[in-house]
Amino acid sequence: MMDSRATFGADLHVELRGTGLRTGLMDALREAVRTGRLAPGTRLPSSRSLAADLGIARNTVADAYAELVAEGWLTAQQGSGTRVAQRSAPRRPAPPAGSATARPVRGRPTYSLMAGTPDLASFPRTEWLKAARRALTAAPHEAFGYGDPRGRIELRTVLADYLARARGVYADPGRIVICSGFAHGLMLMGKVLRGRMVREVAVESYGLDVHRDLLTDAGLRTPALPFDGVGTDTRALSGLKGAGAVLMTPAHQFPMGVPLHPDRRAAAVDWARGSGGLILEDDYDGEFRYDRRPVGALQGLDPERIVYLGTASKSLAPGLRLAWMVLPQHLVGEVLDAKGSVDWVSSALDQLTLAEFLASGAYDxxxxxxxxxxxxxxxxxxxxxxxxxxxxxxxxxxxxxxxxxxxxxxxxxxxxxxxxxxxxxxxxxxxxxxxxxxxxxxxxxxxxxxxxxxxxxxxxxxxxxxxxxxxxxxxxxxxxxxxxxx
CATH class of the missing domain: 3.90.1150.10 (Aspartate Aminotransferase, domain 1)
Structure with a gap:
């Protein structure tokens, strides 16, 4: 028979001290309120529930509650239960003059024009919620397990179609791996490249130091390619004898904002083919263009030499932690091995929601x-x-x-x-x-x-x-x- 105490209401952890049960319970509750562990307004378990949890008589709990109400520690109202009373926070003494805490500290800025973040207030909450409801309703039972380390097949299938249509990427679901953000994908690639005995990954002269640091942490050097008036000079790749890969933002160089010149796109692909190297393509905001035709992903020129990395961080929100890699076929197994037994894949429900969001046309x-x-x-x-x-x-x-x-x-x-x-x-x-x-x-x-x-x-x-x-x-x-x- 099921233990009846497992069916009661909210849990409350208290440790009874002393010899008297009622006195010990009152002391424990006073201490929890005094220290702030039980915040004002917190609803306490019913006397029946707490008595069952503590293994004491219900009358003992009811009497303790009643006395604490009389003392002003708790309140009790019909239909609202027993709650922690509203109390003024104790006044803390001012720090002595000259102490570190007395020095003025500049607060958070009023405004931000930092690059790299979309307008978070414009996240499509209503449409996302609709997609989440549909996805949850249709989710198979096995979606709540550990699942495929590549990510949910529903998302990988829809992504393959979307990326082919919108970004010119050659993709099939078997070559897509879902990751928890671009940085996670880059960490995995750093591990794979180091395992292949690659010593250097070339990077652009302008870019994010956090990305360079991720490669450095993997044991890779990051020599910089020259940059001029038409963007990153990929012709210099042929002079980097130790480079086995290059990290680039070809559609829209970050932060300088220029697309990679067609001649330099061709030079990068020629280098990869001739040297056996890899191009890591960061397509971070490829959907947003205004005064020119869209620049397609570089990956379409040679899917077996280019790793395409995309993300929902700019189009939706970075807090979703949803990104993807479209891999050369020969890299899929190595990337999955790099993920190991601890799977960093985003929530299955978020993946299913994004799949529904894409399939319904809401994303477009x-x-x-x-x-x-x-x-x-x-x-x-x-x-x-x-x-x-x-x-x-x-x-x-x-x-x-x-x-x-x-x-x-x-x-x-x-x-x-x-x-x-x-x-x-x-x-x-x-x-x-x-x-x-x-x-x-x-x-x-x-x-x-x-x-x-x-x-x-x-x-x-x-x-x-x-x-x-x-x-x-x-x-x-x-x-x-x-x-x-x-």
């Missing part, structure tokens, strides 16, 4: 809607800069979620500092430059610039963020800040 509708929203943001940014900060050249805006604002030489850090005083979080291009970046040929490379993520602020903060940006530019240049964003 959301991307189109956000494309229009971000284009309006970009146009407003360019217009306000033209009006309030003339002379600032804006580049890298034909696609993506950020822009590059080119600054006079030697002014980048002063603008970033001025932005901080305006309550604006902002980064300069120096933050993304490889410490060993070689000089490029052709047009000069931008030396001082801001990387402005115009997708990041919610609508309610967008005008304020624009004002803060223009104010920072004026402050750094010693000019008056006139006008404001509408």
């Amino acid at each position: 509708r959301h991307v189109r809607s956000m494309r229009l929203r971000y284009r309006r943001r970009r146009d407003q940014l360019v217009r306000h800069l033209a009006e309030r900060a003339p002379g600032i050249r804006v580049s890298g805006i034909a696609a993506g979620l950020h822009a590059v604002l080119e600054l006079p030489p030697g002014t980048e850090q002063s603008v970033v500092r001025a932005a901080a005083w305006q309550g604006l979080a902002l980064e300069g291009v120096t933050r993304f430059r490889h410490p060993d970046a070689p000089p490029g040929d052709g047009a000069p490379v931008v030396r001082d610039a801001l990387v402005v993520g115009y997708a990041t602020p919610p609508d309610s903060a967008w005008a304020g963020a624009l004002d803060a940006l223009c104010g920072a530019l004026a402050q750094a240049r010693g000019l008056p800040s006139a006008g404001s964003a509408e």
Whole structure:
């Protein structure tokens, strides 16, 4: 017969002390409330439930509750049960003057134009919830088990169709592996490459240091390729004798914002074919383009030499932790071995929800809607800069979620500092430059610039963020800040 105590209500952990049961229970509850372990308003178990859990008489618990109510520790109302009473927090003594805690600390910025994040307030909650309900209703029982380390077949099947249609990727479900974000996929590839005795993975002169660090942590060196006026110079790959792979953002270079030149796309693929190397293609925001035709994924040129890495972090939200790799056939087994017994795959229910979201057309509708929203943001940014900060050249805006604002030489850090005083979080291009970046040929490379993520602020903060940006530019240049964003 089932133990009756297992069927009662909410659990409450208390340790009785002393010889008297009622006194010990009252002392334990007072201590839990006093220390904050039981917060004001917390509903306590019924006297019957708690008595069964503690193995004592119900009257003992009822009497203890009643006395604590009389003392003001608890409240009891018909239909609301017994709860912890609302109490004023004890006043803490002020720290002594001169102590570390007494020093003023700059708070969080009011606005953010940091690149790399979409407008999180625009996450399609209603449509996502509908998809989640449909997915949960249709989910087979085995979906709640550990499952295939490649990820749910429903998601991999829909992704194969979507990537082929929208990004020109050659994919079939058997070559797709779902991972918990781009970084997870890159970690797996670093492990695979090191196992293949690769010593170096070439990277672009501009990019995220966290990605370089992931490769370095895998025991790989990360020499930088030159960058010039038409982007990353992949012709230099042939001179890197130790490189067995290259990490690139060919559709929309991050952060400089240019697509990889066709000749350099061809040079990268030729290098991979001739050397047996691999191209790791980071297609982080390929859906968002505005003033040009979409640049297809590089992977379509040689699916057996290019690892395609995509993510929902920019199109939906990074908090979903949903990304995918489309692998050359010969790499699938090695990547699965690298995952090991501890499976870092995202929640099966989130995978099934994304599969339904894609299959229903909701994903395409959301991307189109956000494309229009971000284009309006970009146009407003360019217009306000033209009006309030003339002379600032804006580049890298034909696609993506950020822009590059080119600054006079030697002014980048002063603008970033001025932005901080305006309550604006902002980064300069120096933050993304490889410490060993070689000089490029052709047009000069931008030396001082801001990387402005115009997708990041919610609508309610967008005008304020624009004002803060223009104010920072004026402050750094010693000019008056006139006008404001509408």
